[in-house]
Amino acid sequence: MSDLPHYPLYVAGDFTAGSLGQVMDSINPATGEVWATFDCASPEDINRAVSAARATLDNPEWRDMTATARGKLLFRLADLIAEHAGELGRIETTDSGKLAAETTAQTGYVADYYRYYAGLADKIEGAVLPIDKPDMHVFTQRLPIGIVAAVVPWNAQMFLAATKLAPALAAGCCVILKTSEVAPAPMIAFARLLDQVGFPKGVVSVVTGDAENCAIPLTRHAHVDRIAFTGGPETARHVIQNSAENFAVTTLELGGKSPIIVFDDADIDAAANGLIAGNFGASGQSCVAGTRGLVHRPVYDALVAVITDKAKGLIVGDPHDPATHLGPLCTTAQVTRIKETLHKARAQGAIVAFGGGRADAGPHYVQPTLVLCNTPETATLKVEMFGPVMSLLPFDTEEEAIALANDSDFALGSGVFTQNVARAHRVSRRIRSGITWVNTYRAISPIAPFGGFNQSGYGREAGAEAILDYTRTKTTWINTSDAPMSNPFVMR
Numbered sequence: 001m002s003d004l005p006h007y008p009l010y011v012a013g014d015f016t017a018g019s020l021g022q023v024m025d026s027i028n029p030a031t032g033e034v035w036a037t038f039d040c041a042s043p044e045d046i047n048r049a050v051s052a053a054r055a056t057l058d059n060p061e062w063r064d065m066t067a068t069a070r071g072k073l074l075f076r077l078a079d080l081i082a083e084h085a086g087e088l089g090r091i092e093t094t095d096s097g098k099l100a101a102e103t104t105a106q107t108g109y110v111a112d113y114y115r116y117y118a119g120l121a122d123k124i125e126g127a128v129l130p131i132d133k134p135d136m137h138v139f140t141q142r143l144p145i146g147i148v149a150a151v152v153p154w155n156a157q158m159f160l161a162a163t164k165l166a167p168a169l170a171a172g173c174c175v176i177l178k179t180s181e182v183a184p185a186p187m188i189a190f191a192r193l194l195d196q197v198g199f200p201k202g203v204v205s206v207v208t209g210d211a212e213n214c215a216i217p218l219t220r221h222a223h224v225d226r227i228a229f230t231g232g233p234e235t236a237r238h239v240i241q242n243s244a245e246n247f248a249v250t251t252l253e254l255g256g257k258s259p260i261i262v263f264d265d266a267d268i269d270a271a272a273n274g275l276i277a278g279n280f281g282a283s284g285q286s287c288v289a290g291t292r293g294l295v296h297r298p299v300y301d302a303l304v305a306v307i308t309d310k311a312k313g314l315i316v317g318d319p320h321d322p323a324t325h326l327g328p329l330c331t332t333a334q335v336t337r338i339k340e341t342l343h344k345a346r347a348q349g350a351i352v353a354f355g356g357g358r359a360d361a362g363p364h365y366v367q368p369t370l371v372l373c374n375t376p377e378t379a380t381l382k383v384e385m386f387g388p389v390m391s392l393l394p395f396d397t398e399e400e401a402i403a404l405a406n407d408s409d410f411a412l413g414s415g416v417f418t419q420n421v422a423r424a425h426r427v428s429r430r431i432r433s434g435i436t437w438v439n440t441y442r443a444i445s446p447i448a449p450f451g452g453f454n455q456s457g458y459g460r461e462a463g464a465e466a467i468l469d470y471t472r473t474k475t476t477w478i479n480t481s482d483a484p485m486s487n488p489f490v491m492r
Contacts, residue, residue, distance in 0.1 A: 007038040007184065009208070010191035011045055012052030013201025019044045020213065026185055029097030029328040029364040030319055036095070038184055040209035043217040046176070049205035050221050053147045053174035056202035062172070067122035070170060073197055074118035080193040081158075082111040088158065088186055093319050095183040096154055097328040097364060098282060100320045103158075103186075110158045113462070116446035117166035120467050124171065133492065135481035142471040144172035145249065146225030149218050151239070153231050154183040154330060155285045155386075160253075161187065163450065163461035164228040169203070171470035173226070177206045178218055183330060184208040211238075220245040226470065229253070230287075233455050251459025251469065253287070253451055255384045256412035259405035260290035260441065261427065263398075264298040266417035267439075272306040274415055274441040279390035280314065280368050281442055283326045285334075287456075288413035290441055292381050293392040294404050300394045307370060307390070308354060314368050316359045328364035329387055338366055338387045344379035345371055345391075355388075376404055384410070398427065406432045412452035415441045434460075 007026075008015045022040040027033065041049075056062050081088070089104030096103075126140040150164040161177060168175050179187035191206040207214060219227055220242035229239050230253040243250045260278055262271040278290025295303055319327030329335055335358070342356055355369030371380045371391040380391040395401045405414060414433040418424050428436040434452035437443060444450065449463035460466055479485075486492070 004034065005036040005185070007036060007188035009039050009041055009045060010188065010195070010204075010206040011041075011049045012205060013195070015191075015195075016045075018042050018209065022209065022213065024181060026095055026183060028094055029330050030094075030362065032363055036185055038188065038208060040181065041207040041214040042209070043213060045207060046214060046217040046221065049176045049207060050147060050218075050223050052202035052205065053176060054223050056174050056200055057144070057146060059200060059202075061200045062174070062203055065172075067124065067170075067172070070172060071118040071121035073199060074114045074121065074166065074169060077193065077197045078111040078114035078118065080196060081114065081190075082108055084193060085111070088189055090320070091189050092157065092183070092186040093327075095185040096330050097319050098155070098285070099324060099327050101322055102282060106156070107158045110162045113159075113162035113446040114166045117170040117467060120167075120464060121170040124467060124471065135479060135483075137478040137480050139476055141474045141476070142171075142468065143474050145470050145472050146173060147223055148173050148175045148226045148228060148470065149178065149221070149224045149248070150175050151178045151215065151219070151227070151229045151231065152180065152187070154180040155282070155287075157183075157186050158190065159444070160230045161190070163466070165204070166446075167467040168228075168470045169199075171467055173470050174202060175204050176218060176224075177204065178215060179206065179208045181208050181210055181214075216242060219243060219248075222246050224248050226250070228459075228461075236457070249469075251451075251461070252457035253459070253461060254412075254455060254457040255410055256287050256289065256452065256456050257292055257382065257384055257408050257410045258288055258290045258413035258415070258433065259292040259294055259408070259431070260415035261401045261405060261417065261431075262293065262295045262299065262303060263401075263416075263418040263420070263423065264296040265419045266296075266299070267419065268299060268303055268306055270439060271417040272303060272310055274417060274437075274439075275307060275390060276310060278415060278441045280326060280388045283329060283366075284388040285330065285386050286442070288435065288442060289386075290413065290415050291385070291389065291391060292405075292408070293390060294395050294401050295392050296401070297394040297396055300392070304353060304370070304372065304392065311354055311368055311370065316365055316367065317361050326365075326368055326388055328362060329366055330364070332364065334386050335364060335366060337383070338369075338385045338389060341379045341383045341385055342369070342371070342389070345373070348378050349374050350378050350380065350391075376407060398423070402427060402430050409455045410452070411454040412456035413437070
């Protein structure tokens with residue numbers, strides 16, 4: 001019997017093994033060693049979770065629960081998350097390699113997402129329509145859309161689960177949360193908190209596993225009404241194909257190659273910090289990583305010098321150590337992808353100003369890297385590497401900067417550094433991206449919508465309107481006249 005921690009599935013209110021007996025190992029990226037095992041879901045397990053959710057939707061315990069009462073459950077969940085933020089953060093750090101300082105802080109902040117939607121739960125209102133028919137009282141209601149398949153990746157699990165789970169539960173839906181088979185432990189640990197809150201059995205299930213036995217049966221299940229997916233574009237294409245089987249409403253939050261524009265009037269120190277945050281924060285493992293640094297030529301050399309100087313103080317090492325700035329990458333595939341992309345960039349004439357290789361801490365560690373590019377076609381400006389690689393490209397005019405910023409298949413995040421208020425408004429408006437940060441970078445809030453354009457996906461998470469995406473509008477007509485209906489063969 002193994003002494004390693006083991007994480008089961010959470011299906012229909014019970015912690016259980018997968019029906020096929022499939023068990024996978026979870027690797028600690030910092031050591032390269034197996035640190036835990038977890039059960040994988042089968043098609044039978046997925047069907048059981050969906051069936052339980054369907055039954056729960058019709059169960060008066062959940063169906064007739066007031067919106068205010070649902071909000072109180074979410075408030076309790078938020079308190080539990082905040083209370084256990086340290087524990088959840090440690091598990092996520094061990095499982096994914098992300099810095100403990102970030103995972104713990106982010107988990108604590110995620111509690112506010114549940115509080116935000118807890119407060120919105122009883123603010124979902126319908127309307128009485130000024131209908132153009134006599135003797136008719138017509139009104140609308142917002143009803144829960146039904147069963148939600150929420151699919152989240154490994155790199156920001158607590159945050160990305162919250163942006164889906166919180167509004168879905170506030171709206172009265174049931175959710176099957178599918179976490180990545182890469183580093184799934186934090187979501188199973190989170191399921192233990194869900195189990196304590198008091199949700200009726202079947203409201204939430206948490207599963208993990210491979211595509212064939214878990215993800216595909218879930219996203220194409222006939223009784224799934226909505227799919228909320230975060231991940232890569234290639235997987236998203238399969239999700240869309242699967243949704244053709246059930247006509248589920250689908251939203252996609254995908255990858256990015258976000259531009260950060262630095263103008264010649266910018267505070268250079270602030271701009272350097274923004275680029276470092278956008279590229280080396282979370283070891284570059286972020287969908288909004290600002291990996292296309294576009295720099296006004298008059299300040300290009302000065303900015304390179306400041307970034308290079310700041311990078312000398314960066315510490316690569318144990319993600320549990322509070323002094324560490326960059327931890328390991330989660331998978332060896334990321335390390336390989338970075339190596340291959342840097343090789344292509346060098347062949348295209350790019351200069352690696354610093355970094356460019358593996359760090360001494362272990363096989364999953366990559367040095368913080370700065371690439372100086374001489375063409376917008378440089379590989380590091382095109383490929384999403386999911387690692388600590390910053391690329392800089394000079395520009396000469398504002399129009400050129402905007403054109404370069406928009407020259408991408410992706411359009412999730414963007415940044416602008418300038419002291420000119422008019423330019424900040426002008427340029428941020430013209431950048432085609434779902435989010436633009438001005439004189440800052442990588443800030444989030446439950447109040448602010450999050451999502452992209454183009455191949456970065458569609459739909460929005462967070463913000464007040466996101467909860468409406470988990471509802472459908474029902475229209476009710478009431479004839480207030482005592483007179484019998486007129487000619488039944490004529491539309492009224």
